[in-house]
Amino acid sequence: MAQADRYTNLINTPLGRLVQKQVGLPAPVPLKRWSQGDTPVDGRVLLGGAPGGRLAGPLAKVVASLGADASTPLREDLRAAAAAAGLDAGPWTPAAAATQKYGAVVFDATGITEPAQLSELREFFGPTIRRVARCGRLVVLGTTPTETSSPSEQIAQRALEGFTRSAGKELKAGATAQLVYVAPGGEDQLESTLRFLLSTRSTYVDGQVIRVGAAGAVPAIDWDQPLAGKVALVTGASRGIGAAIAATLARDGAHVVGLDVPPLEGDLKAVTGAIGGSYLTADITADDAPTQIAEHLKREHGGVDIVVHNAGITRDKTLGRMDDARWDSVIAVNLAAVQRITDALIAGRRRAVLNADGRIVCVSSIAGIAGNFGQTNYGTSKAGVIGVVDAYAPLLARLGATINAVAPGFIETQMTAKIPFATREAGRRMNSLSQGGLPVDVAEAIGYFASPASGGVTGNTVRVCGQSLLGA
Numbered sequence: 001m002a003q004a005d006r007y008t009n010l011i012n013t014p015l016g017r018l019v020q021k022q023v024g025l026p027a028p029v030p031l032k033r034w035s036q037g038d039t040p041v042d043g044r045v046l047l048g049g050a051p052g053g054r055l056a057g058p059l060a061k062v063v064a065s066l067g068a069d070a071s072t073p074l075r076e077d078l079r080a081a082a083a084a085a086g087l088d089a090g091p092w093t094p095a096a097a098a099t100q101k102y103g104a105v106v107f108d109a110t111g112i113t114e115p116a117q118l119s120e121l122r123e124f125f126g127p128t129i130r131r132v133a134r135c136g137r138l139v140v141l142g143t144t145p146t147e148t149s150s151p152s153e154q155i156a157q158r159a160l161e162g163f164t165r166s167a168g169k170e171l172k173a174g175a176t177a178q179l180v181y182v183a184p185g186g187e188d189q190l191e192s193t194l195r196f197l198l199s200t201r202s203t204y205v206d207g208q209v210i211r212v213g214a215a216g217a218v219p220a221i222d223w224d225q226p227l228a229g230k231v232a233l234v235t236g237a238s239r240g241i242g243a244a245i246a247a248t249l250a251r252d253g254a255h256v257v258g259l260d261v262p263p264l265e266g267d268l269k270a271v272t273g274a275i276g277g278s279y280l281t282a283d284i285t286a287d288d289a290p291t292q293i294a295e296h297l298k299r300e301h302g303g304v305d306i307v308v309h310n311a312g313i314t315r316d317k318t319l320g321r322m323d324d325a326r327w328d329s330v331i332a333v334n335l336a337a338v339q340r341i342t343d344a345l346i347a348g349r350r351r352a353v354l355n356a357d358g359r360i361v362c363v364s365s366i367a368g369i370a371g372n373f374g375q376t377n378y379g380t381s382k383a384g385v386i387g388v389v390d391a392y393a394p395l396l397a398r399l400g401a402t403i404n405a406v407a408p409g410f411i412e413t414q415m416t417a418k419i420p421f422a423t424r425e426a427g428r429r430m431n432s433l434s435q436g437g438l439p440v441d442v443a444e445a446i447g448y449f450a451s452p453a454s455g456g457v458t459g460n461t462v463r464v465c466g467q468s469l470l471g472a
């Protein structure tokens with residue numbers, strides 16, 4: 001499944017590299033993807049921070065739990081935080097940076113309370129950005145701008161987005177950059193997000209901002225089987241991204257209930273059978289589908305822990321030629337069904353089919369963020385899906401549950417294989433990683449949101465797009 005496209009394979013041969021350099025073609029590198037038994041971070045971690053930050057301790061604690069080798073600058077506060085977390089961090093100086101490569105470089109920017117202090121970023125990353133390893137990670141940690149204590153701090157923290165996204169565009173060789181905003185009180189919720197972003201599970205997530213907030217105590221979990229004992233519903237599971245989601249959630253320990261339309265029962269049975277799951281056929285737009293799904297989950301499994309709204313369709317036409325059927329079907333499948341099924345699963349609050357600590361993940365699209373030619377219906381539906389996340393996050397928080405969305409960019413599927421060659425090549429290359437993503441890349445982001453350890457992660461829409469130029 002984890003296959004680079006033909007151009008990427010060609011450009012990574014000696015002759016291909018020569019031609020690429022002479023002609024100035026994009027130079028995608030084969031991305032590393034996670035498989036069972038891999039280390040949580042691929043290489044040494046360099047930890048830095050602005051003076052007065054509040055995340056040095058929690059960060060050092062997570063890195064210690066990853067079992068990674070670490071370095072930190074010769075600043076007393078950072079070294080003390082590392083030592084207190086039991087992290088044996090070797091010293092780092094700008095001179096050391098000239099030789100060492102880092103699997104991850106993480107900077108706690110929460111100490112930055114006014115714009116003048118943003119220069120801390122340049123001072124730290126200036127000598128280190130070129131030391132980020134192939135497929136390495138750059139992560140900046142900040143304070144959620146709306147939760148800061150002064151206008152200057154809010155402005156400075158908001159500025160981190162521009163820094164991180166721009167740094168992401170300067171990274172080479174499959175490396176990525178992300179910003180994590182941690183609200184005051186959310187310091188103990190950082191581990192699942194860092195484990196995802198520092199690992200090869202996030203290989204096609206680039207230039208993203210994730211918000212982590214306060215939540216209940218993080219349960220102790222086996223990080224190799226984070227979804228053990230969980231029941232997950234995946235709609236549109238018989239092929240493409242849905243089949244990858246089903247396989248990934250099952251790999252992480254969940255029992256997957258796959259759902260698809262009755263004509264695809266054979267494919268659905270094969271996909272779910274191969275991963276020890278079960279299935280249910282339904283057209284999610286049917287009037288009785290939400291009740292049928294809720295009753296099935298209650299009867300067969302006593303409820304559901306994870307719901308992935310993945311089923312989706314496209315019916316493209318420019319707006320002047322858009323007929324009722326195209327418009328209505330796309331809104332019905334991609335948006336209305338998501339809301340109706342969610343409502344059915346949370347109805348009755350304490351008696352809801354969605355179990356306590358439930359996780360809902362929606363599949364949006366960059367077309368819902370940037371818009372796309374010929375896709376007014378699809379773009380509307382996928383922006384509406386982000387609206388579902390915004391509207392339901394506070395409702396679900398009261399039930400102790402979360403809701404987030406992934407917004408895939410160009411993913412190599414049967415759907416994108418049908419796009420005409422020139423448009424397809426443009427879509428595939430116009431991102432910081434110069435290649436399309438794979439269905440598993442979307443699935444890994446969903447697995448992160450679905451984790452019992454991600455209780456502080458809600459209301460986010462994370463693009464899985466290799467930092468696509470579209471809607472950037």
Ligand SMILES: NC(=O)c1ccc[n+]([C@@H]2O[C@H](COP(=O)([O-])OP(=O)(O)OC[C@H]3O[C@@H](n4cnc5c(N)ncnc54)[C@H](O)[C@@H]3O)[C@@H](O)[C@H]2O)c1
Nearest residue numbers: 236240241260261283284310311312365408410411413415
């Ligand atoms: N492929 C991409 O590049 C890409 C990019 C952005 C977003 N997405 C989104 O990712 C999701 C999966 O896309 P894919 O490329 O795997 O598509 P796909 O067409 O291969 O799979 C979609 C699945 O949804 C099912 N489905 C459609 N209508 C249904 C209905 N009424 N009831 C039940 N099931 C129904 C289909 O039968 C199919 O199995 C979709 O929501 C899509 O919009 C895909």
